[in-house]
Amino acid sequence: MRLTTPFEKACNSLINILFVVVLSFPFWYTSFTLTIKKLIILLIFFLCKLIFIFFNKNRSLGMMLTNTEWKQRYPLNQQIFHALLYTSSFSTLLFWIYFPFDLFLLNMFFLQIPTLYFKKTTFHGYLAGNMVTIKK
Numbered sequence: 001m002r003l004t005t006p007f008e009k010a011c012n013s014l015i016n017i018l019f020v021v022v023l024s025f026p027f028w029y030t031s032f033t034l035t036i037k038k039l040i041i042l043l044i045f046f047l048c049k050l051i052f053i054f055f056n057k058n059r060s061l062g063m064m065l066t067n068t069e070w071k072q073r074y075p076l077n078q079q080i081f082h083a084l085l086y087t088s089s090f091s092t093l094l095f096w097i098y099f100p101f102d103l104f105l106l107n108m109f110f111l112q113i114p115t116l117y118f119k120k121t122t123f124h125g126y127l128a129g130n131m132v133t134i135k136k
Contacts, residue, residue, distance in 0.1 A: 004068050004133045006116045012062030012133075017090065019061050020045045038094045045090050049083040063133065071132040078129045085124030 004012075024041045032040070052060045058079050059069055074082075089112070092103040111123040125131040 015062035046087040082128035
């Protein structure tokens with residue numbers, strides 16, 4: 001058993017993002033504004049995370065496909081807080097201020113990557129009580 005690598009964490013997130021993008025396809029062709037569509041995608045992401053918390057021991061699709069799991073069973077309030085922070089982190093892909101993906105790049109380079117290397121978990125995992133994933 002070992003801690004997951006940054007690459008494995010990135011793969012988990014990429015799989016989770018692709019899963020949510022596929023689930024959100026029906027909303028892409030509606031007359032909703034772009035902002036509403038983005039908020040729907042965020043809601044789907046958060047609801048998926050909650051479903052995995054309650055029905056799959058907080059193992060997301062990305063975790064299942066990369067064969068990773070949580071180091072321990074974390075309290076429910078910690079898992080829900082992590083879900084909120086993970087969704088917030090994901091939202092940086094959808095919204096920007098000056099140019100596309102500016103918030104995402106700031107998130108990656110100044111929050112996620114440094115926290116991964118210094119704390120061995122993501123920024124949202126660290127803030128949620130040092131939630132860590134492992135690979136068996």
